[in-house]
Amino acid sequence: xxxxxxxLAPLLAQVQQAGSVVAPYWPVSSFVAVNPLGGLEHLRFExxxxxxxxxxxxxxxxxxxxxxxxxxxxxxxxAELLSAITKANPAGAGAALQLGGASVTVAEIIMFDLxxxxxxxxxxxxxxxxxxxxxxxxxxWCATYVDSDTAAWALPDKEDGFFAAWRSAVExxxxxxxLFGEETAVQVAAVAHQPLLALQQSLDNANIADSDRAEVLxxxxxxxxxxxxYARWCDEWAPADHRGPSLKFLDLLAxxxxxxxxxxxxxxxxxxxxxxxxxxxxxxxxxxIRSVADGPVTDGQRAAVAEIIQNHSDDDxxxxxxxxxxxxxxxxxxxxxxxxxxxxxxxGPDAQMVMCIDVRSEGLRHQFEALGSYDTYxxxxxxxxxxxxxxxxxxxxxxxxxxxxxxxxxIAEVPASNAPIGEVEGFLGRAAAASAAQRALHDTxxxxxxxxxxxxxxGWLTGPLAAARTLKPGKGLRAKNKPDTAPAxxxxxxxxxxxxxxxxxxxxxxxxxxxxxxxxxxxxxFAPIVVLCGHASATVNNPHASSLDCGACGGxxxxxxxxxASAILNEPDVxxxxxxxxxEIPDTTWFVPAEHDTVSDVITILDPELIPSHHAxxxxxxxxxxxxxxxxxxxxxxxxxxxxxxxxxDRGNDWAQVRPEWGLAGNAxxxxxxxxxxxxxxxxxxxxxxxxxxxxxxxxxxLETIMTAPLVVAQWISSQYYFSTxxxxxxxxxxxxxxxxxGGTVGVLRGDGGDLAIGLPLQxxxxxxxxxxxxxxxxxxxxxxxxxxxxxxxxNTGLRQxxxxxxxxxxxxxxxxxxxxIRTPAGTWETWQPATETPSEDISLELA
Amino acid sequence: MSEWDSLTKMAKIEVVVDGGDxxxxxxxxxxxxxxxxxxxxxxxxxxxxGQHQGRLLFNDRSSLSMVISVVPLDQVEPVIAGVRQLxxxxxxxxxxxxxxxxxxxxxx
Numbered sequence: 001x002x003x004x005x006x007x008l009a010p011l012l013a014q015v016q017q018a019g020s021v022v023a024p025y026w027p028v029s030s031f032v033a034v035n036p037l038g039g040l041e042h043l044r045f046e047x048x049x050x051x052x053x054x055x056x057x058x059x060x061x062x063x064x065x066x067x068x069x070x071x072x073x074x075x076x077x078x079a080e081l082l083s084a085i086t087k088a089n090p091a092g093a094g095a096a097l098q099l100g101g102a103s104v105t106v107a108e109i110i111m112f113d114l115x116x117x118x119x120x121x122x123x124x125x126x127x128x129x130x131x132x133x134x135x136x137x138x139x140x141w142c143a144t145y146v147d148s149d150t151a152a153w154a155l156p157d158k159e160d161g162f163f164a165a166w167r168s169a170v171e172x173x174x175x176x177x178x179l180f181g182e183e184t185a186v187q188v189a190a191v192a193h194q195p196l197l198a199l200q201q202s203l204d205n206a207n208i209a210d211s212d213r214a215e216v217l218x219x220x221x222x223x224x225x226x227x228x229x230y231a232r233w234c235d236e237w238a239p240a241d242h243r244g245p246s247l248k249f250l251d252l253l254a255x256x257x258x259x260x261x262x263x264x265x266x267x268x269x270x271x272x273x274x275x276x277x278x279x280x281x282x283x284x285x286x287x288x289i290r291s292v293a294d295g296p297v298t299d300g301q302r303a304a305v306a307e308i309i310q311n312h313s314d315d316d317x318x319x320x321x322x323x324x325x326x327x328x329x330x331x332x333x334x335x336x337x338x339x340x341x342x343x344x345x346x347x348g349p350d351a352q353m354v355m356c357i358d359v360r361s362e363g364l365r366h367q368f369e370a371l372g373s374y375d376t377y378x379x380x381x382x383x384x385x386x387x388x389x390x391x392x393x394x395x396x397x398x399x400x401x402x403x404x405x406x407x408x409x410x411i412a413e414v415p416a417s418n419a420p421i422g423e424v425e426g427f428l429g430r431a432a433a434a435s436a437a438q439r440a441l442h443d444t445x446x447x448x449x450x451x452x453x454x455x456x457x458x459g460w461l462t463g464p465l466a467a468a469r470t471l472k473p474g475k476g477l478r479a480k481n482k483p484d485t486a487p488a489x490x491x492x493x494x495x496x497x498x499x500x501x502x503x504x505x506x507x508x509x510x511x512x513x514x515x516x517x518x519x520x521x522x523x524x525x526f527a528p529i530v531v532l533c534g535h536a537s538a539t540v541n542n543p544h545a546s547s548l549d550c551g552a553c554g555g556x557x558x559x560x561x562x563x564x565a566s567a568i569l570n571e572p573d574v575x576x577x578x579x580x581x582x583x584e585i586p587d588t589t590w591f592v593p594a595e596h597d598t599v600s601d602v603i604t605i606l607d608p609e610l611i612p613s614h615h616a617x618x619x620x621x622x623x624x625x626x627x628x629x630x631x632x633x634x635x636x637x638x639x640x641x642x643x644x645x646x647x648x649x650d651r652g653n654d655w656a657q658v659r660p661e662w663g664l665a666g667n668a669x670x671x672x673x674x675x676x677x678x679x680x681x682x683x684x685x686x687x688x689x690x691x692x693x694x695x696x697x698x699x700x701x702x703l704e705t706i707m708t709a710p711l712v713v714a715q716w717i718s719s720q721y722y723f724s725t726x727x728x729x730x731x732x733x734x735x736x737x738x739x740x741x742x743g744g745t746v747g748v749l750r751g752d753g754g755d756l757a758i759g760l761p762l763q764x765x766x767x768x769x770x771x772x773x774x775x776x777x778x779x780x781x782x783x784x785x786x787x788x789x790x791x792x793x794x795x796n797t798g799l800r801q802x803x804x805x806x807x808x809x810x811x812x813x814x815x816x817x818x819x820x821x822i823r824t825p826a827g828t829w830e831t832w833q834p835a836t837e838t839p840s841e842d843i844s845l846e847l848a
Numbered sequence: 849m850s851e852w853d854s855l856t857k858m859a860k861i862e863v864v865v866d867g868g869d870x871x872x873x874x875x876x877x878x879x880x881x882x883x884x885x886x887x888x889x890x891x892x893x894x895x896x897x898g899q900h901q902g903r904l905l906f907n908d909r910s911s912l913s914m915v916i917s918v919v920p921l922d923q924v925e926p927v928i929a930g931v932r933q934l935x936x937x938x939x940x941x942x943x944x945x946x947x948x949x950x951x952x953x954x955x956x
Contacts, residue, residue, distance in 0.1 A: 009880040009930030016872040017937055042938075196879070214937075236871040380906070404907040516905060701905070709906035795899040797866070797939060798910040 008196050011213070012250070015199070018217035019249045021055070024237050025229030025758050027244065029745030030555040031547040032403050033664075035719030035807075036225070036731045036759060041798075044805040044825075045777065046319055053315070055222045057127075058730040060723070062775060064119045064314065067321035071115065076324045079835040080331070081111045084323035099301050100293025109308050112291040114321060117284035120277050120314050127223070130265050133179060135224055138256060139755055141166055142227045146245035146743030163195035163251035180263055187262035195254035202254075202261035212268065219267050220256050225730075226756030227252060230746065239399065245743050284309050326776050326809065331839035333669055333687075334811060334820050334832050337781065341677045341816025349375040351622055353531040353594075354521065354691075356381030356550055356558060357710055359667045360598045361535065363636055363685040368629035372621075376675060377521045378689035380710045381534050381552040383565035384516045387411045387505075391560075392485050393431030399554045400561050402713050409505055411564055416484035416609070423483040484609050487560065489567045510568045511577035517565060518583055520702040522674065522693025526589040529618050532566050533594040533603065534558020537663075541655035543741050543748050544733070544761055548598065548663050551713060559595035563606050566591040570610075590615050594626075599652035599661045601630035601637070637661070637685075640845070642767040658736045658763045665765060665773040666845040667721060670714045672706055673783030677816065684844040688714045694784040703784050704792045708799055711780055715808050718778035724760040725775040732765065733757035774845055778808045785814045786821065786829055793827075855948035858955055859924035861917050863931055864891065865940035868909040876934055877917045880926040883955055885917040897939055918947060918955045 021039040026032040035041065040048035049060035062070075070076045085107040086093040093107035127135065145155060145162050157168045170176050170188055177185040187205070191198040208216050221228050231249035238246065260266045285305050289297050312320075350373040355361035357378045365376040380402065388397035388410040399407045415424040489505055505513070517523075523530075536557030537548030550558035568574055569591040578585060593606040603626040605611075611619055638645035640662060651660040670688040671678055678689060690706050697703055724732035733739070734757055739748040747756045765773045782789055789812050793800050802808050803823065810823040811832060821829040861882075863873050870887060877885050890903025891912045904911050919927060924944065931942050949955060 009876060009926040010933040012876055012879050013872075013930045013933035016876065016934060020872075020938070235875070236868075384906070386906070402906060404909050406908050704901070705905040708904045708910055712907065712910070795901045796904075796910060797897055797900070 007200060010210075011200055011203075012196060014214045014217055015196075015250050015253055017214050018221040018253065019228070019232055019235070021218050022221055022225055022228040022232055022249075023758075024232040025226060025747070025756065026233055026237070026403070026555065027230070027743075027745050028543050028741075028747045029546060030398070031544060032555050033547070033551055033713075033717040033720035035716050036723050037719065038716070041801055041805065041807060045807050048805075049319075050315065055219065056225065056730050059727040061315075061318035061322050061726055062325075064114075064317060064321065066771075067318070067325065068115070070325060076321070076328050077836055078111065080324040080327040081114060081320070082107050083327050083835040084320050085110045087323065088320060097301070097304055099305065100289065100297040101295035102292050104292050106308055109288055109292070109305060110312060110320070112288045113284055113309060113312065114317055116287045116291055117309070117317075118280050118287060120280045130263065131223060134256065134259060134265075135755065136753055137176075137179060137259075138224060138252070139227065139749075139753055141255070142224075142230075142247065142252070142756070143742045143749065143753075146230075146247060146746050161195070161251050162247050163198070163254050164193060166251075166255050167191075167193050167198070180259065184259065184262040188258055191258050191262075195248075195251050198258050199250075199254040202258045206261040206264075206266045208266065208268070216266060216268055217253060217257070220260065221249075221253055223256070224252075224755045226747070226758045229758055230756055237403065243396075245746060281306075281309060322776075325774070326779070327835055328839075329668055329774070329776055329843065330779055330809065330811070330822075330832075331834040331836065332841055332843045333779065333781070335834060335839045336681055336683075336841040336843065337671070337677060338820060338832075339677075341674065341783070342679075343676055343816070344375075344674070347373070348525055349373045349527050350618065351375075351529040351531065352377065352523070352527045353533055354379050354383070354517075354523075355533045355596070356535050356552060357670075357688045357690045357714070358535060358550065358552075358598075359664050359685050359688055360661075361533075361596070362683050362687055362689055364596060364601070364603075364629055364633045365689070366680075366682060367632040367636075368625065369679065371625040371628055374625070375527070377523065377691040378675075379517065379521050379691060380713075381550040381558040382554075382561045383532055383534070384520070385513050385561060385564050385568070387561075387564060389413070389487075389556075389560040389564075392482070393428050398556055400556055400558075401554060402552050402709060403554055404709055404712065409509075411504070411560075412488045413485045413560070414488045416486050419483040419485070427483055484607075486607065486610070487564045487567050489564055489571075505568070507571075507573050507577065510571060510574050513565070514568050514574050515578055515581060515583060516705075517569070518578075518585075519696065520705060521691035522696045522702075523691075524693075524696065526585050528588050529590060529592055529615060529622060530569075531592045531594050531605075531622070532562040532569075533596050534560075534562040535596040535598050537599045537652065537661060538597050539599055539652040539657075539660045542660065543739055544736075544764070547760065547764070548661060551717060552710070557595065559593065559604075559606055562593035562595065566593040566607070592619065592622075596630075597652070598663075600649045601634040602649075603627070603630050640666075640772075642770075658761075659767065662772055663760075663764055664717055665721060667714075667718055667778075668774060668776050668843075669779040669781060670711055671781045672703070672711075673781070674816075677783060682844075686843055686845060692782075692784065694788070697784075700784075700788045700792060703782075703788060704796070707782075707789075707792050708796050711808075712798070712802070714780075715778050715802055718776075719807070720759060721765060721773050722775040722777065725765040725771065725773045728759070728762050728765065732759040733761045736761045736763050772845075777806070780808050780810045781820070782810070782812045783814075783816060784812065786812050787814075789823075790827065852948070855950055856952035857921060858918050858947055858949050858952065859921050859927075860945050860947035861919070861924070861927055861931070861942060862945075863915045863940065863942040864893075864912055865915070865935075865938065866909070867911055867913045869934075869938055869940065870913045870915060872934060873915045873931070876930045877915065877927060880919075880930050881923040882917040882919050882927065885915050888914040888916070895941065918949060920952070920956050921946075923956075 023034050023036045023038040037048050037052050040051055052058050052060050095106050096103050155165050157165045191201050203213055231247040231252050234246045235249050288305055352375045354377040357380055368374055369376055382401045386401035386405040386407050388407045389400045390397035390412045392413040397410045401407055535550050539545045546555040549556050553561055575585045590612055594603055596603050634649050638648035651657045666686045668686045672690045672692045674693050690710055734750040738751045742749050750757055793803055803810055804825050806825055811820045813820050820832040822832050823829055865873055874885055891914050892902035893900050900912050
């Protein structure tokens with residue numbers, strides 16, 4: 001036994017190493033944006049993207065033609081190109097040489113090549129036919145496996161895992177023999193039934209040396225990144241009480257290795273980068289010479305140009321374009337923010353509203369502030385309370401916090417103390433009936449023939465309903481007559497029907513959460529009304545609906561988090577505790593939860609029955625202004641959304657609508673600082689805004705929290721949009737029109753097979769042939785003492801990798817009257833100077 | 849026989865890794881024969897990669913964690929081999945030492 005373990009433990013570690021390259025994929029029911037290259041974040045961005053091109057055969061940048069189109073539109077300038085080239089080659093870019101009677105710098109030669117040098121034909125790398133067959137076979141098996149939880153016919157040996165189920169079936173599967181041949185089938189039948197042992201046997205059979213195994217397994221792991229990512233989620237991220245289908249990464253990899261080994265097809269090395277095409281290279285040299293030379297060019301001069309061209313592959317050229325593209329945005333944004341921070345107005349506002357940092361909040365905040373004496377703040381939309389939420393009538397709690405945090409409590413929604421018993425019982429009865437009806441419908445689908453009978457029996461009702469919904473979207477069926485409820489926040493409150501499921505929060509915990517909220521955003525003085533506004537996106541017929549909900553709430557609506565946080569901050573005992581720590585919340589202040597539906601721009605006040613009557617007039621005015629702000633925000637959104645602007649607020653209910661809203665498309669920056677530095681500026685819903693006041697954070701705890709959590713989550717979102725845009729085939733989910741849900745809520749397939757689709761649908765990043773997102777790395781802009789920013793980077797390894805590996809760019813200034821500085825990867829700060837004298841301050845994203 | 853002599857000698861493994869790597873370490877320990885482990889989240893310290901912060905308020909994955917396990921001496925080799933392999937491409941350290949336990953049946 002011991003000897004076997006000595007053999008197998010390192011192999012298991014190698015499997016884990018291979019898995020770490022694959023980004024985990026969250027089920028589509030709680031879609032979480034992740035960096036698909038997250039497993040390569042220990043490398044610099046440029047190195048990681050080179051690895052991704054090699055491992056996945058993917059594009060990692062826009063095409064040269066796309067970048068040139070940006071240049072033609074004036075969104076990249078000569079100055080920004082030269083800046084990027086000089087940054088990449090600080091020593092040599094300024095050197096001058098003579099070319100056909102003209103004097104030109106190395107940087108200019110590279111720029112002329114970027115602008116006019118021919119492009120090597122670009123095309124997707126297709127896997128070989130064996131890999132295509134195996135991918136298709138494995139994908140079918142994965143889909144069958146995750147679907148078998150809900151299928152009428154159970155998969156044999158499923159309870160022992162994916163490998164065991166496949167291993168039992170393969171020996172009698174004639175389809176396998178037809179697909180891979182008799183010899184392969186015989187060899188497969190000889191391997192062990194235990195996945196790690198079978199893996200070892202197969203690697204031994206293929207003569208893969210121990211020193212090569214990690215690399216070989218890595219190459220095999222990325223061949224189906226969707227299913228591998230889902231397996232990684234099951235292994236490492238799924239909640240302990242996850243009820244859905246579970247797939248182990250080891251099992252999935254073992255099946256592939258066993259088959260590849262048996263078929264003698266194991267790939268041992270990553271594909272090499274294509275060599276520069278000699279013909280194209282010659283044409284590039286000619287193009288540069290034509291752009292520069294006024295007279296004859298000597299052989300020596302031509303050779304000098306050739307050397308420069310040969311040192312810049314198409315991948316290098318794309319990366320220079322990316323840097324110039326980013327420089328353009330940075331200059332526009334910092335140009336907008338370069339004013340001296342005016343500070344807060346002396347007079348207190350009539351109301352304050354705390355919204356999620358999500359870029360979609362920025363537009364609404366901008367509109368709302370213009371309507372009255374209102375201050376707004378940005379904070380992660382779970383409002384700092386990491387809990388599971390169990391709605392009334394449900395026996396299942398869901399995490400409502402960023403995936404970086406484990407929920408520490410479960411909060412149940414319980415009937416309000418004064419809710420009539422009849423109402424409560426009625427609601428619970430209807431909820432149970434609806435659940436039973438759903439189950440019955442689901443069961444109907446499982447049985448052969450039953451769906452046809454169901455359609456015959458119910459078509460007279462569902463047909464007209466479907467027609468009505470198609471012709472007049474906008475009036476969906478909603479839950480009615482729900483009694484007044486409250487979150488059972490306090491552990492002194494209990495629900496007698498399910499006491500074991502409610503842990504509640506102690507007074508001390510509530511006080512800690514409350515203090516974290518107000519200190520992190522620098523909330524010193526409190527208006528009579530403080531709105532905590534979460535967000536959600538109500539859409540129908542949309543498997544990716546949760547991708548439009550609140551990411552800080554784990555891909556779920558943010559209303560419950562706003563309700564919980566408000567309940568805590570309205571609790572007198574909590575306020576008494578805060579007062580002892582120097583945070584005085586006046587008795588006259590009431591925290592009001594709300595939820596912003598980002599697809600309709602309707603803002604709903606939650607728990608209105610709890611608002612003290614003396615706030616009634618103020619809340620009425622507030623609601624009117626929020627309605628106006630929502631309407632104005634929807635007009636601004638309609639200008640960007642393709643389609644009829646008049647219907648922009650109804651698109652969520654249109655079940656034929658593939659783009660109900662743009663979501664977070666266009667996101668490009670993350671600003672940390674007081675609202676005064678961005679107030680009155682139109683940031684075009686492209687900026688995450690996190691409120692922060694360095695003066696009230698002397699021990700930098702709040703800044704560290706922001707930089708290690710919301711900033712990291714924003715970088716995941718930014719990366720997801722980036723890679724889904726540059727290569728939607730590999731890193732995105734493809735065309736929504738072809739989506740076919742699998743495994744209930746596991747994910748979608750493109751059509752009837754293929755890998756589990758990861759990333760964002762095509763319609764989330766583009767409209768036809770127009771891009772809806774600029775693929776740029778996230779720019780973090782922080783107003784805080786630079787030495788504090790440095791100290792935080794130094795002691796947080798993951799953050800340091802992101803900053804020094806150039807996964808994010810960072811600008812900062814210690815005080816509001818100072819100019820912005822840019823942090824270099826080496827850790828120095830250079831005062832920002834725009835590449836062009838007067839950069840545009842318009843950061844809006846016109847569809848390219 | 850003293851109380852000390854009544855204890856059973858075993859091997860203790862302490863692995864310090866990023867919080868995100870804890871599931872891999874746990875799986876490895878169990879696969880290598882350990883019957884259990886103890887996890888301590890949010891550990892801080894100074895090491896090869898500089899200072900490490902303790903618990904972060906809203907990020908359980910990036911702070912360091914320590915996973916502790918105890919196995920019989922004759923089963924420690926696979927654990928060492930596995931953890932050594934795992935740490936080849938990620939941050940982390942591990943310590944192996946002799947320890948004494950009063951209930952050896954818990955660990956075998």
